[in-house]
Amino acid sequence: MDNQNNYCVIMGGGIGSRFWPFSREARPKQFLDFFGTGRSLLQLTVDRFKKILPVENIYIVTNKEYARMVLDELPELKPKQVLLEPMRRNTAPCIAFATYHINSFAPDANVVVAPSDHLILKEDEFLNIIQNAFAFVEKHKTLLTLGIRPSRPETGYGYIQMSESEIDGVHKVKVFTEKPNIDLAKVFFESGEFLWNSGLFIWNNKAILDAFHKYLPEITNRFDQGLSVFGTEKETAFIDENFPFCPNISIDYGIMEKADNVYVQAAEFGWSDLGTWGSLYEISDKDEDANASLIAETLFFDSSENIVTLPSDKLAVIQGLEGYIVAEADGVLLICKKDEEQRIKQFVTDVKLKYGEKYI
Incomplete structure (x- = not known):
């Protein structure tokens, strides 16, 4: 052809x-x-x-x-x-x-x-x-x-x-x-x-x-x-x-x-x-406790099935979390249950109502 x-x-x-x-x-x-x-x-x-x-x-x-x-x-x-x-x-x-x-x-x-x-x-x-x-x-x-x-x-x-x-x-x-x-x-x-x-x-x-x-x-x-x-x-x-x-x-x-x-x-x-944090978690490399860490350095203690992404110059120390999204970018830190990630759109709406476009 x-x-x-x-x-x-x-x-x-x-x-x-x-x-x-x-x-x-x-x-x-x-x-x-x-x-x-x-x-x-x-x-x-x-x-x-x-x-x-x-x-x-x-x-x-x-x-x-x-x-x-x-x-x-x-x-x-x-x-x-x-x-x-x-x-x-x-x-x-x-x-x-x-x-x-x-x-x-x-x-x-x-x-x-x-x-x-x-x-x-x-x-x-x-x-x-x-x-x-x-x-x-x-x-x-x-x-x-x-x-x-x-x-x-x-x-x-x-x-x-x-x-x-x-x-x-x-x-x-x-x-x-x-x-x-x-x-x-x-x-x-x-x-x-x-x-x-x-x-x-x-x-x-x-x-x-x-x-x-x-x-x-x-x-x-x-x-x-x-x-x-x-x-x-x-x-x-x-x-x-x-x-x-x-x-x-x-x-x-x-x-x-x-x-x-x-x-x-x-x-x-x-x-x-790659439509959701959950889909990204599914295809990411994970440690022995099924934690996924992208870009930044991360240490996990007593934690499992989390996905963490932070700027490359950051270190995250995570203790006692199970099944969470931890994401930071441009002055915003999100900590959200992975199985409730459908609420993120509502979080964005609420942030916009309270703080305007600054964090959107």
Whole structure:
């Protein structure tokens, strides 16, 4: 396959509030180096796709506030490869924005859409799957997603049920299911019919454009009005004026759950959605008491199953804690039970109400 016709869109505009205080509005998690490798999650994502795609075929969609940060982190990208959202509108408008832009100069493009904050441990296997996925969507007019074979009952991920219908070994999707409770997650895990929803998509530009026109005309009506600006050769990052008028809706809810040509490729490539402290804890190295320590030096006494991350010049001495998150960044210290981390968003809201934007 000619990789010149294959493109990558990386979604990098989120705040990552569930990783507060490590992730902040001024520098959200996609720009952070979680593992002390010297590369941020965004840089690692671009590094990964550069192995199979021309660098000029990689596009970043991000909030306009992060334009300079993206270009500083990725000097190999030209400014016109950074598509700027004037405000956050969820994944469907984000993907439509990139789709229309690429369609203006490569209407037959095959495109992989990827979040900027996922961890892939088995990169060679992952890239092989992406190459095969490009070949599949070039041949078949389908909307393809990658599903991860679950290793445990997990309540933090959405699930995809495979049907018996298949094409070339790729199963048609039967149903998407939101994050289940633990009892339902056990049923999903034991059935063997369900996969974790990775949020990774591959399709031909024509297929996804048709789906947008059919299922989200409130978005295409806006972007069709702005066709003249798409593909314009600019030396500055690109903003579309119609974007603010799009509905706030996810690609899963807006299209994938409704379309009748959605397929899922079951895969295993050491995937982790770094969406929460708990997911980071799961993939981090741990000591004999299951404590994980990132970046800073840490001593644990009578403590187990904690995750600690502090600035590199700090030492933490932890005694008597079990199952906690301890995180410090930019003047904020968070100590929170790991199994109650869903409350972090509320903590952020309360901090904002009491102290304003200073710690957000």
